Structure formats: structure tokens, C-alpha cells
Amino acid sequence: MQPDQSAVYPTINVFNSLGEETTVHWHGLHVSGEDDGGPWSSFGSNETYNPTFTVKDKASTYWYHPHLHHLTQKQVTLGLAGLIIVKDGEEAAINLPRTYGVDDIPLIMQTKAFTGNSINYVIGPMDPVNPINNDAVFMMNGVINAQQNVPRQVVRFRLLNGAHQRVFNVGLSNNATFYQIGSDGGLLAAPVPLTRVRLAPGERAEILVNFSTYSEGTELFLKSFASELPVGFWGATNPGNHSGNGPSNYNPNPLNGTNFDIIKLTVSASTVNPVLTIPSTGANVSPLSELNANNVRIKFLTPGTNGPSIGPNSDINPYFNFNIINDYVQLGDIEIWEIHSKSNAYHPFHIHDIQFYILSRNGVLPPLNERGRKDVVAVAPNEIVRFIAKFDDFGEGVPYMYHCHILPHEDKGMMGQFIVKKNVYVNKNFNGTENGSINNPYNTFYEAINNSPGGATINFISNGDHNEVPPTIVIDKQAVIKLVNGQVIIK
Numbered sequence: 001m002q003p004d005q006s007a008v009y010p011t012i013n014v015f016n017s018l019g020e021e022t023t024v025h026w027h028g029l030h031v032s033g034e035d036d037g038g039p040w041s042s043f044g045s046n047e048t049y050n051p052t053f054t055v056k057d058k059a060s061t062y063w064y065h066p067h068l069h070h071l072t073q074k075q076v077t078l079g080l081a082g083l084i085i086v087k088d089g090e091e092a093a094i095n096l097p098r099t100y101g102v103d104d105i106p107l108i109m110q111t112k113a114f115t116g117n118s119i120n121y122v123i124g125p126m127d128p129v130n131p132i133n134n135d136a137v138f139m140m141n142g143v144i145n146a147q148q149n150v151p152r153q154v155v156r157f158r159l160l161n162g163a164h165q166r167v168f169n170v171g172l173s174n175n176a177t178f179y180q181i182g183s184d185g186g187l188l189a190a191p192v193p194l195t196r197v198r199l200a201p202g203e204r205a206e207i208l209v210n211f212s213t214y215s216e217g218t219e220l221f222l223k224s225f226a227s228e229l230p231v232g233f234w235g236a237t238n239p240g241n242h243s244g245n246g247p248s249n250y251n252p253n254p255l256n257g258t259n260f261d262i263i264k265l266t267v268s269a270s271t272v273n274p275v276l277t278i279p280s281t282g283a284n285v286s287p288l289s290e291l292n293a294n295n296v297r298i299k300f301l302t303p304g305t306n307g308p309s310i311g312p313n314s315d316i317n318p319y320f321n322f323n324i325i326n327d328y329v330q331l332g333d334i335e336i337w338e339i340h341s342k343s344n345a346y347h348p349f350h351i352h353d354i355q356f357y358i359l360s361r362n363g364v365l366p367p368l369n370e371r372g373r374k375d376v377v378a379v380a381p382n383e384i385v386r387f388i389a390k391f392d393d394f395g396e397g398v399p400y401m402y403h404c405h406i407l408p409h410e411d412k413g414m415m416g417q418f419i420v421k422k423n424v425y426v427n428k429n430f431n432g433t434e435n436g437s438i439n440n441p442y443n444t445f446y447e448a449i450n451n452s453p454g455g456a457t458i459n460f461i462s463n464g465d466h467n468e469v470p471p472t473i474v475i476d477k478q479a480v481i482k483l484v485n486g487q488v489i490i491k
């Protein structure tokens with residue numbers, strides 16, 4: 001796909017022959033809520049889904065997968081997931097490998113459970129204390145024991161963690177240095193030398209490996225060094241849980257805490273016109289400034305009796321409910337989201353509509369390979385992650401989701417939904433004889449002010465965990481609205 005502000009791309013035709021409902025979400029792409037393919041956009045068996053959108057995102061590796069509420073894990077695990085490669089002029093100007101399948105190789109990492117020759121998706125109760133844990137088979141691009149010839153030159157791998165829960169800690173079996181050039185939503189400002197890249201479900205990384213110094217016939221592996229994963233990350237020796245000891249049924253899975261191969265690589269002859277050096281620069285990365293933020297929104301990742309939840313706290317709308325819009329964001333606003341983990345297990349936080357920049361992890365700048373565009377961030381146990389994003393272009397309509405990308409958590413309801421508003425909705429709260437007439441919503445500030453008597457107080461509609469607009473807004477008619485202790489004062 002090529003981003004082009006002026007072009008509308010041909011409609012995508014997705015035909016459903018599953019025998020049940022599904023949706024297809026374009027993970028990471030900045031599209032309208034109508035075309036986003038979230039839980040609201042289900043279509044039935046033998047029906048066709050026809051989204052149409054313009055590609056506005058930067059060159060990177062995106063993906064698609066079902067997002068049907070309660071059945072995402074099942075449908076992804078049974079095989080519904082694929083990559084979308086977006087190209088653009090900025091990426092094309094860098095000397096990068098880009099011959100698909102030769103020196104530009106997609107790698108979708110998943111784990112599965114099998115009963116006989118069938119994938120078993122019914123993998124235990126969706127319960128954090130007794131979670132799914134029989135995904136003992138690693139598959140690369142749907143293949144067990146995958147292998148690939150790699151030419152004696154720089155090779156680009158597009159890594160996706162498409163697993164339902166497991167974290168992969170990718171490195172070369174000889175511990176050689178490789179270079180991460182891209183994060184979820186674009187190229188980094190410069191290649192970052194690494195020996196490991198840790199990817200949680202939903203995360204992508206583009207890496208370069210220079211095989212030019214290897215002799216033909218050399219065999220090595222990309223591996224997941226799961227033994228090195230920190231406590232609390234699923235796949236580590238100790239995945240953490242809400243009692244701090246790990247679930248009781250965790251250890252029988254041979255992948256847990258163990259280093260395992262993810263693909264065998266055999267060095268072969270170089271191609272014509274090979275790329276032989278790692279480029280020194282990447283894309284123009286321009287993070288949003290915290291000084292320009294209009295609003296700060298706080299979310300807690302909270303252990304719960306029915307599974308972990310996401311929300312203002314464990315008591316207010318802790319689980320996804322189609323009938324509750326959890327957040328309203330003003331179109332055009334720049335927001336800081338603070339994700340506070342109250343959990344002893346990690347959770348990968350994903351948000352639709354936008355790409356964000358991580359500002360900090362526990363108050364510290366993120367590592368260099370996390371300073372590009374992101375749409376998933378793995379939040380470690382008890383960590384506070386802050387990110388910044390601009391919510392532009394698309395407003396109103398079908399809600400967008402934010403959720404944990406551990407699929408059994410998402411299916412269980414560790415998810416919220418938000419609408420990007422073109423207008424700010426307000427309630428008018430009259431004084432005097434009309435006191436108490438609080439359910440009198442207006443669509444805009446203008447309406448609310450024009451219809452309010454002197455001294456009226458205008459309250460934002462809120463479910464209690466956020467403010468709908470910045471603390472001070474100046475509008476025409478010389479009115480100034482200030483947010484004071486949760487109430488709007490007109491001056």
C-alpha cells in the first residue's frame with residue numbers, strides 16, 4: 001500500500017466463509033471508525049465486508065486480524081492474521097533491502113496448541129489465575145520448524161508477534177548484533193544496534209542483519225531467548241500473577257522460561273545489487289511535544305475477580321460494554337495517556353485510530369528502539385507508561401477501541417471504547433427555580449452558552465474518570481470557560 005492524501009484506494013473485499021460472524025481490523029492504520037473493523041463492524045457468514053480507506057500512515061509493517069468480541073482469540077489462533085506492508089517515498093530514498101521473500105522477509109510469530117492435527121483454541125478458562133497455557137508449539141508464518149535461505153548481504157526481517165499471549169525475546173543464536181530500523185508505525189530516526197528485541201502481542205519490529213561476512217552454507221537461528229524475559233512477562237520463567245507466584249499450571253509448557261528456535265537461517269549466495277551496509281539514518285521522526293497537550297487521561301490496568309480490567313479503577317465500568325462509551329476525545333486534540341499498571345503481570349496496551357510516541361516509562365525516557373511511532377506498548381508489572389498522540393482527521397461515528405492485546409484478556413473485556421468528537425457535548429445546570437434540570441444536553445458550547453441564564457454552570461458529560469476538554473477554552477462572544485474543580489465557569 002502507498003500512502004497518498006488524494007487517492008481513495010479500491011474497496012477491500014473480505015468474504016466470510018468461517019461459518020460464524022467475524023470482523024477484520026486494520027491494526028495500526030489511521031482510518032475512520034467505520035472502516036476500522038473493530039467489534040462494532042461484524043459481518044456474518046457468507047457476507048462480504050467492503051471497507052474503503054486512504055492510506056495515511058508512514059511506511060511500516062501493519063497487520064490485520066479479527067476483532068469480534070469474545071472470539072478474537074479463537075479466530076486469530078485458528079489462522080486469521082496477516083501483514084500489510086506500507087511503502088512511501090521517504091522509505092524508498094533509503095538504501096534498504098526490499099525484495100520480498102529474498103532480502104525482505106516477513107516473520108509472523110505465533111504459538112498454538114494442537115489436539116492431534118487440529119489447532120486447539122479452547123485452551124482453558126480465560127482466568128488470570130488459571131490461564132491458557134498449552135500453546136506448546138511455535139509456528140513461524142504458520143509453519144513448524146521454519147527455515148529460510150538468506151543471501152550474503154544485509155537482510156531485512158519484518159517481525160510481528162501475532163501470538164495470543166506470549167512475549168518473544170528475539171535474537172540471533174550466535175548473539176550477533178542486528179539493527180532495529182522500524183517500530184510499529186514507521187521507521188526509526190536511525191538504526192538501533194541490539195542483540196535482543198522483545199515483542200509483546202501486536203508489536204512489530206523491522207530489523208536488519210548483515211550476513212555479508214558469513215560464508216555460504218553457514219547455519220544459524222533466530223531464537224526467542226525466553227529464559228531472559230523479566231518476571232511478569234508471559235513466557236518467562238516466572239510470568240507473575242496477582243498472588244505473585246505465577247499460575248499453578250504454568251510449568252508443563254516446554255516453551256516457558258526456555259530459549260527456543262523461531263527460524264533456521266542458511267546463508268546462501270548474494271543477489272545482484274545487494275545491500276551490503278547498514279544505513280546510517282532512518283526516517284524523520286518528530287514526536288509531539290508534551291507542552292502542546294490539551295488533556296491528560298489516566299487508565300489503570302487492574303487485577304479483577306473476573307480477569308484483569310482496564311479503566312479508571314476496578315469499580316467503574318471495569319469491563320467492556322457495548323452500551324458504554326468510556327471516553328470522548330475532542331477532534332484535533334493532543335492527549336497524554338498515562339497507563340498505570342496495578343498488576344503483577346505485564347499487559348500490552350493497544351489503541352486504535354492513532355499512532356503514539358512513548359514519553360516515559362516510570363519517568364524515564366524509553367529506549368531508543370521505542371522512540372518511533374507505536375500503537376502497542378507492553379506495560380510491565382506496576383509500571384507507569386506515558387504516551388502522547390494527536391487525534392485528528394476522523395470524528396464521530398463508530399467508536400474506536402483501546403485494549404490489552406493479550407487476546408484472552410481482550411475477549412474477557414479488558415477493553416474500552418472512545419469516540420472522537422467533532423463537537424463538545426455539555427450539560428447545562430440551571431440556578432434558582434430551574435435548579436435540578438441537569439439533563440439538558442446541548443451539542444456545542446455556543447448552544448449551551450446562548451441558552452443559559454447569567455450565572456449558569458455548565459458541566460461536561462463525564463463518566464467520572466476524565467475531563468472532556470482542556471482546562472481553559474476561549475470561544476467567540478468574548479466568553480471564557482474555565483474548568484474549576486470539575487465544573488465549568490463562564491466568565
Ligand SMILES: [Cu+2]
Binds near residue numbers: 308346348
Ligand atoms: Cu492483559
